[in-house]
Amino acid sequence: MASSEAVPTWEQVASDYGRTIYNFAYRLTGNRDDASDLAQEVLLRVRRGLAGYRPGSFEGWLWRITRNAFLDDVRKKQRRPTAELPDEDRSTIATAPAPEEVLAETRLSAEVQAALLSLPIEFREAVVMCDVVGLSYQEIAEAVEVPVGTVRSRIHRGRLLLRDALEGRV
Amino acid sequence: MHLGDSLSAFLDGELDTGARSDAESHLASCPLCRSELEAVSESSRMLKSLPVAEPPAHLVAPSNVRHLRPRRGRILVGAAAAAALIVGVGFGVNADRAVPLQLDEVVEQHVARASVDPGFNVLQVQAVVDR
Amino acid sequence: MILAVALTAISLLGTAPHADLVDDMGQAGDAEFTARQLVVCWGDDGAVARVSDIEQSDGMTRVAGPDGTFVIGDGKMIEQYAGGIRYLEMSPTSAWRLWDGYQMTTDPPDVASVLSSGRTVEVTEGGRIRARFVLDEQTGTPLSTQVYDGDGSLYRYSVMMEFRPGDADAMSDMDDMPDPEYRAAASAIDVPSVAGHYWAADSYAAPGGVQVFFTDGLFRFSVFEVSRKSDGGGLSDAPDVEIAGQSGYHRTYTPGAVSVFWRTADRAYVLVGDLPPDHLEAVLQDLPEPGRPNILKRAWRWAFG
Incomplete structure (x- = not known):
């Protein structure tokens, strides 16, 4: 993690956060190609933005960029992401040696991903930032530009909605 | 008055000391909040256990960054191979075959022994159940 | 009893x-x-x-x-x-x-x-x-x-x-019990008898190695000494974390216990227990430290036991 005093270089951001940004994008879109495009776009914006970035809450700044890139993408495509079986899981099925546990786990993660895609965007981004990326409520509040109380409520409702979605599915 | 979204904050360690002990005492007496806590903790656990997706190489390793790691790896492999030759062939051959460990059995054996100690065995039992 | x-x-x-x-x-x-x-x-x-x-x-x-x-x-x-x-x-x-x-x-x-x-x-x-x-x-x-x-x-x-x-019958639904598997006493090779302020109480044969049981009376943990080739039972997939300034540990939490897996120069270890984080840190500093394979050490053990 970058410290809040130093301004990291773009290469540092890419190598330190590339994987996390990609996973954030993948869990929000449920699609590898979209995630890849989105992560690419985020890194471009980071590159442009770093020049004007003043030392402060780097995480808040970075995730605000990431999240805005995602929203722009959703607006541009004018479609809701569909709850299809994520392609990662299909490829795992095809290439893994396929003992029963691996299959069960893969099916479960596909179900969780599908349930996640059924959540409204505000709730989806809140739970992904909290549980997948591991940001604090304060960092999420800075990224999403809402009060901490709102973050708290979105995370809680998001988790309950996820549970409902999973129960409906299983 | 139920805990509502404080439950997630409680789970995430986002409550201050006072609010946390209030939540604890409410939970002790409210089955509704306990089952809600169980639900959000299960959702959170499932999200956390989603596999980490591997991004395409260009996203994590921009082309203008020099990679020292593969080269260092190659030197190490060479050194290991030379060492294996010196000390005998036996070590080079099956050095990489993994021996499976049954984590369940390991935890159960720990808990079986721990259960002899007085007192806190209910927590010990929990260690087996939530593996 | x-x-x-x-x-x-x-x-x-x-x-x-x-x-x-x-x-x-x-x-x-x-x-x-x-x-x-x-x-x-x-x-x-x-x-x-x-x-x-x-x-x-x-x-x-x-x-x-x-x-x-x-x-x-x-x-x-x-x-x-x-x-x-x-x-x-x-x-x-x-x-x-x-x-x-x-x-x-x-x-x-x-x-x-x-x-x-x-x-x-x-x-x-x-x-x-x-x-x-x-x-x-x-x-x-x-x-x-x-x-x-x-x-x-x-x-x-x-x-x-x-x-x-009152009103409990813990054994009620356990019918047709098979013969128990007994665990015999055994000794580990590189595990010390004191780690942090915890003492090794006893040790046993375990699947694939030896278990050493440590306690301080309030908390307790077991250290399992197994082959370096052990896959860690999935624990090795947990992220590599630094504990007390030393990297190479894979750690996961369940509500009741913390589990840590690491490989040393010539063995692998699994620690399972309910001890708090600062105690865990002190304990790990007294146990064999994570390391890369040491072919000479392995050869020595292979030849001389």
Whole structure:
């Protein structure tokens, strides 16, 4: 993690956060190609933005960029992401040696991903930032530009909605 | 008055000391909040256990960054191979075959022994159940 | 029953530093009750929680969970699952005692109990809070348990809900028990007899290696010494974390326990236990440290044992 005093270089951001940004994008879109495009776009914006970035809450700044890139993408495509079986899981099925546990786990993660895609965007981004990326409520509040109380409520409702979605599915 | 979204904050360690002990005492007496806590903790656990997706190489390793790691790896492999030759062939051959460990059995054996100690065995039992 | 013998011996001698707690805990082990238990543990990567149904009688505790039904107590571990029953039995050689670095206070005046009834026992270490128990007045069962990290933050919290004394039959659904697998005493090679302030109480043969059981009377953990080629039972997939300035550890939390896996120059280790994070740090510094394979060391062991 970058410290809040130093301004990291773009290469540092890419190598330190590339994987996390990609996973954030993948869990929000449920699609590898979209995630890849989105992560690419985020890194471009980071590159442009770093020049004007003043030392402060780097995480808040970075995730605000990431999240805005995602929203722009959703607006541009004018479609809701569909709850299809994520392609990662299909490829795992095809290439893994396929003992029963691996299959069960893969099916479960596909179900969780599908349930996640059924959540409204505000709730989806809140739970992904909290549980997948591991940001604090304060960092999420800075990224999403809402009060901490709102973050708290979105995370809680998001988790309950996820549970409902999973129960409906299983 | 139920805990509502404080439950997630409680789970995430986002409550201050006072609010946390209030939540604890409410939970002790409210089955509704306990089952809600169980639900959000299960959702959170499932999200956390989603596999980490591997991004395409260009996203994590921009082309203008020099990679020292593969080269260092190659030197190490060479050194290991030379060492294996010196000390005998036996070590080079099956050095990489993994021996499976049954984590369940390991935890159960720990808990079986721990259960002899007085007192806190209910927590010990929990260690087996939530593996 | 070994536990009863050990407790009686301590009580008769009258030298036990914390006779009250010993009595309570001995009594709690014999209590009969049913309850639901909530356990929350705050690990480094967030909290994990679990609610389970518990039944205790005849010194045995029964818990039904998604992976099967377990009955545990007195050195026995019986697991009932879809495929059958597994029955493990161990006979420890050492008696229980409590580390003298802990101080006990019963019913501390400035602590408001979370629960309406029960006796509060507070455990401090060097003047700082380490654990707080609310014990049932009648049976001594810990109704609420709080364990604190060295910096005073809450590490684990558990509470018994719908606690009903009596009316339990822990062994009721365990029919047709197979013969138990006994675990013989064995010794590890590179595990010291003291780690942090914990002492090695006894050690046993274990699947693929040796188990050394450590305790300080309040918390306990086992170190399993296994082949370096061990896959860690999935623990090696956990992220590589730095503990006490040393990288190479793979750590996961469940509500009831922390598990750590690491490989040293020529072996691999799994640590499983309920000890708090700062104790874990101190303990790991005294155990063999993570390292790359050392071919010469392995050759030496191979040739000379």
